Structure formats: C-alpha cells, structure tokens
Amino acid sequence: MKRFKDSEHLFRLAAVFVVGITLFLILRGLLVPHSFGQYGHYRGKAITEIAALPIAYAGHQVCEGCHTDVQDVKSKGVHKGVACESCHGPLAKHAEDPASVQPEKLDTAKLCVRCHEANVAKPKNFPQVASEDHSGGAACNSCHKPHSPAMNAGGSQ
Amino acid sequence: MKMTRRQLLVLLPAAAVAWEHVLAGTPEASPNYDMTEHWWGMLIDITKCIGCGSCVRACQLENHVPDDYFRTWVERYHVTDWEMEYPKVDSPGGGKNGFRPAREEGGKNFFVPKLCNHCADSPCTQVCPVGATFVSPDGVVLVDQKYCLGCRYCVQACPYGCRFINPNTKTANKCTLCYHRITKGLTTACCEVCPTATRQLADLKNPKDPIHEFLKTHSVQVLKPHLATGSKCFYYGLDGAVR
Numbered sequence: 001m002k003r004f005k006d007s008e009h010l011f012r013l014a015a016v017f018v019v020g021i022t023l024f025l026i027l028r029g030l031l032v033p034h035s036f037g038q039y040g041h042y043r044g045k046a047i048t049e050i051a052a053l054p055i056a057y058a059g060h061q062v063c064e065g066c067h068t069d070v071q072d073v074k075s076k077g078v079h080k081g082v083a084c085e086s087c088h089g090p091l092a093k094h095a096e097d098p099a100s101v102q103p104e105k106l107d108t109a110k111l112c113v114r115c116h117e118a119n120v121a122k123p124k125n126f127p128q129v130a131s132e133d134h135s136g137g138a139a140c141n142s143c144h145k146p147h148s149p150a151m152n153a154g155g156s157q
Numbered sequence: 158m159k160m161t162r163r164q165l166l167v168l169l170p171a172a173a174v175a176w177e178h179v180l181a182g183t184p185e186a187s188p189n190y191d192m193t194e195h196w197w198g199m200l201i202d203i204t205k206c207i208g209c210g211s212c213v214r215a216c217q218l219e220n221h222v223p224d225d226y227f228r229t230w231v232e233r234y235h236v237t238d239w240e241m242e243y244p245k246v247d248s249p250g251g252g253k254n255g256f257r258p259a260r261e262e263g264g265k266n267f268f269v270p271k272l273c274n275h276c277a278d279s280p281c282t283q284v285c286p287v288g289a290t291f292v293s294p295d296g297v298v299l300v301d302q303k304y305c306l307g308c309r310y311c312v313q314a315c316p317y318g319c320r321f322i323n324p325n326t327k328t329a330n331k332c333t334l335c336y337h338r339i340t341k342g343l344t345t346a347c348c349e350v351c352p353t354a355t356r357q358l359a360d361l362k363n364p365k366d367p368i369h370e371f372l373k374t375h376s377v378q379v380l381k382p383h384l385a386t387g388s389k390c391f392y393y394g395l396d397g398a399v400r
Contacts, residue, residue, distance in 0.1 A: 042291035046301035051190070053337035056219045057346045086211055086350040090218050115209045115352055120259050121233050121266035122207045126353070 056090035059083075063095070070147055077148025087111055087146070108140040190340045195295040196362040197334055198389030199348075200371060201270055203396075205355040208233060208268035212347035212356060213253040219335060219346035226321050227251040228332040229272035229347055236398045237264040244398040269392075269399050270356060272347070273298060273319040273332035274380060277387030281311040281320060281331075290329065296361070296389060297334045305329050316384055334358075361389070 004010070038044025060083040064071045067084075074080055085091055087106060094101040109131075118128040131137070143151060160168075208231055216222060216229045231252030235245040249256065252268070259266055275298050282290045282298060289304035290311055300311075305328035312320045312329060323330040335345035339358065343349070348356045359368035371377075371393070378395040379388035392399075 036288070039294050040291055042288040043301050043304055046291075046304065047192070047293050047299065047336075049301075049303075050299055050333060050336045051340040055338055055341065055343065057215060057338075057343075057349050059343050059349060081354055082352040083349050085215075086352050090215070090346075114211070114255055115207055117255070118258065119208065119256055120262060121235075121256065121268055123204055126207050 055092050057085050058090075058092040058095035060085065063091070066098075073145075074147045077150060079147060079149060106146075108144075108146060109135075109137060112140040112144075112146070190342075192294040194362060195339075195360050196389075197296050197339060198275060198359045198361050198368070198391065199272070199334070199345075200357040200359050200368055200377075201390060201392050202355050202357075203267060203269055203392055203394040205353040206231070206268040206270055207353055207355075208252055208256045209352065210252045210255045211350045211352060212270060213251050215346040215350040216332075217253070219338075220333070222330075223324055225250070226323070226330070228319075228330070229270065231256075232269045232271060233259070233266065234269060234396065234398060235259060235264055235266050236396065241398045244400075246400075265396065265398075267394075267396065269395075270347075271317070271319070271380075272390065273315075273334070274317055274386065274388035274390040275332075275334055277389060278385065279315075280384075280386060281315045284310040284314045286310065293336075297336055297339075298331070299333055299336060300329050300331060302326060302328050316381055316386065359389075359391070 033043045033045070035044035035046075036042065039047070063084040070084075074082075088103045091101065091103055094103060113131045116128050116131075118130045122128055129135075135143075140146070210231060212229055213227065213231060216227075217224075220228060222228050229251075230248055232246050232248045233252070233256050235247075247256075256268075275292075275296060277292065277296065279292055279298050282292055285291075286308065287304055287306055289301045289306070290299065291301075292298050307322055307327045307329065309322060309329070312322060315331075320329055320331045322328065335343075335347075338345060344358045345356075348358045357368070360366045361368065368391075372391065375393050377391040377393050379391060380395075380399065381388075
C-alpha cells in the first residue's frame with residue numbers, strides 16, 4: 001500500500017538537504033582550526049603560540065649566575081632590590097652567548113636622574129635630588145658607586 | 158603503484174589519523190607549565206611608584222610595542238584638597254622618559270602605573286565577533302594575532318583603555334602579562350625592572366605567593382570596581398581621584 005501519492009519529490013528534497021548538510025560539515029571541518037574550542041570559544045593553539053615568543057629580559061637570577069662579584073657588592077647596598085636589567089637594559093641575548101652582545105657603557109649623569117631627580121609626586125621617603133644643584137651635571141659615579149651608592153660604602157663597582 | 162579498493166579503504170582512516178597529528182603542530186613551548194595550576198594577577202603599590210618609566214620602556218622592548226602605543230603606562234595625578242572629582246592627570250609619552258617636575262605645587266601628587274587588568278569577566282573578550290580574544294585558563298586576557306580582524310570592538314569595550322590597534326599588524330594588541338615569560342617561570346618585564354618593587358606579579362592559585370598575605374593585611378582596591386569586571390590588578394594606596 002502506498003501511504004503518500006507522488007512521494008518521490010520528498011526524497012529528492014531530502015537528498016538535496018543531505019548533500020547540503022554534508023557539504024557544510026566538510027567545509028566547516030576544513031575551515032575551523034583544529035584547536036578551536038579546545039578551552040573555549042577561541043583557538044587553543046594561540047596560547048601555545050603566544051607562550052613560545054622569545055624573551056628579551058633574561059632576569060636578574062641569570063645575571064647573578066656569572067656576575068657574582070657585582071652581586072656581592074650590590075647585595076650590601078640600598079640598590080640590592082634593583083634588577084640588573086633595570087639599568088643595563090634587556091640582555092637575554094648576552095646571557096645566552098656572552099660574546100654576542102655586550103652591554104653598553106652607561107652615562108650615570110643621565111641614568112641616575114631617571115629615578116632620583118626630585119619630583120613632588122615621588123614618595124617622600126625616596127632619595128631624590130635636584131641634579132643641577134646637587135652636582136651641576138657632573139657624572140654621579142665620580143662620588144657614588146651605582147651598585148652600592150652610599151658615599152661611605154667604598155668598593156670599585 | 159597498484160592499489161585495490163580494499164587497500165585504499167584501509168589506508169584512508171590511517172591517513173586521517175596522521176593528518177590530525179600534522180594539524181596539531183609543534184609541541185608546547187613550556188612543557189613543565191600547567192595552565193590549570195595558575196591564576197595570574199598583579200599587585201601595584203602606588204605608595205612606592207617613583208614614575209621613572211622603567212616599566213614602560215621594558216614593556217616596549219620586551220614586546221616590540223610601536224612608539225606612542227602602550228601596553229603599560231604611568232599617569233601622574235595632581236589633586237587639590239577639595240576638588241577630588243577633577244584631578245589633573247598627565248602622562249607625557251606614557252611616562253616612558255619620566256616626568257618633569259610638576260609646575261603646580263601643593264595638593265596631592267602621585268603616580269599610577271596602569272596596564273591591562275586581566276579581568277576575570279572581561280568586557281573586551283565578550284564583544285569579539287570571531288573568538289580572537291579570550292581569557293586563558295590561567296586568567297590572562299590574550300589576543301590571537303592570527304584570528305583578529307582588527308574590527309576595534311574590543312578597543313571600545315575595554316573600560317580601562319588598555320587596548321590599541323597595532324599600526325604594523327592592524328590587529329588588536331594589549332598587555333599579555335608577558336605570557337611568554339611567566340610560562341617559562343620568569344616574572345613580567347615590567348615587574349623585573351621596577352626598581353622600587355611597585356609592581357609584583359601575583360599567582361592567586363599559588364598558596365605560597367606573598368600576594369595572599371598582602372591582601373589579608375592591607376586595604377587594596379581595583380580600578381572601576383563598580384563595573385564588576387573581576388579585575389586582577391590590585392592597587393594598594395589607590396586614591397579615590399584615580400579613574
């Protein structure tokens with residue numbers, strides 16, 4: 001017994017839908033990145049890609065591994081909390097291959113005032129000077145040694 | 158090479174499995190890092206900030222931030238004693254080269270370092286139409302540079318003004334909390350160079366992190382708490398005038 005009269009057109013329509021949906025699923029599988037939805041509505045692999053970027057600052061622990069003499073002087077002075085690369089700049093390449101990049105010599109007349117130039121907005125307990133009155137533009141390291149800056153600290157660093 | 162239909166049908170699934178491995182790509186850069194064990198944030202002690210701009214310079218060098226664009230910057234506030242609603246704020250060059258002595262004396266003067274707050278319920282990730290920006294499982298708001306269209310929705314959505322369109326790549330850019338460093342066991346570039354320890358990276362899931370003791374014993378605040386963004390940058394000594 002035939003339930004529907006002229007039911008072929010329904011099957012033809014269904015076939016079109018099946019083909020369409022299959023095509024959609026195939027395209028979707030090809031176009032949506034593999035890791036999309038791994039952790040949420042984003043490409044999970046993006047996290048790995050960002051984490052794999054190279055670093056520029058090696059970190060003071062790495063510096064202290066070789067420059068123990070500087071570390072000994074620095075650890076006794078008020079600059080003990082200041083990281084090496086805070087003044088010397090990013091040196092991850094130097095840490096990897098010391099011969100490849102040499103840290104440039106620093107001009108203390110410009111370097112020290114970055115932090116220590118007097119400014120009313122700085123915390124009151126932070127040591128600050130009006131550099132013009134204090135030294136008249138002379139290099140700071142003619143009196144203070146940057147790694148241990150107190151006047152009576154001595155040392156050659 | 159001759160191949161029967163049967164052999165082909167056997168080979169096809171094997172090829173499919175192999176293709177999965179090709180798509181999976183390179184293995185993880187930090188194999189010892191487990192995302193589920195961390196929840197990153199930052200502690201900023203305003204009472205220590207000297208406005209030297211070391212953080213801004215370090216961020217630019219570490220992350221190749223173009224000139225005049227900032228992932229982190231320092232603002233200087235000048236507040237007279239009764240006009241708290243109208244602070245005078247300046248940030249010349251993002252504070253990158255420090256600040257000239259203030260012209261106006263008196264009142265209250267202080268520095269506020271700013272960066273992405275890495276909100277747990279971040280408004281910027283919710284508006285992305287293509288899933289290019291997201292909060293990672295360890296609580297860092299990141300941008301997928303390959304997926305971003307540069308539509309600027311997120312730049313507008315961030316209430317803290319922490320996003321910009323990189324003029325070179327034309328995609329959204331922002332602080333990644335130095336994700337490439339913290340996953341290798343280092344601190345962020347800005348925290349590394351901060352000479353007064355104003356900034357401290359904090360792992361809120363690590364019970365041994367000193368942040369927990371600090372949060373218990375100090376009055377801290379986040380920026381724009383009324384927006385309930387779940388900000389994870391905790392400011393100590395934050396003045397009510399700071400926007």
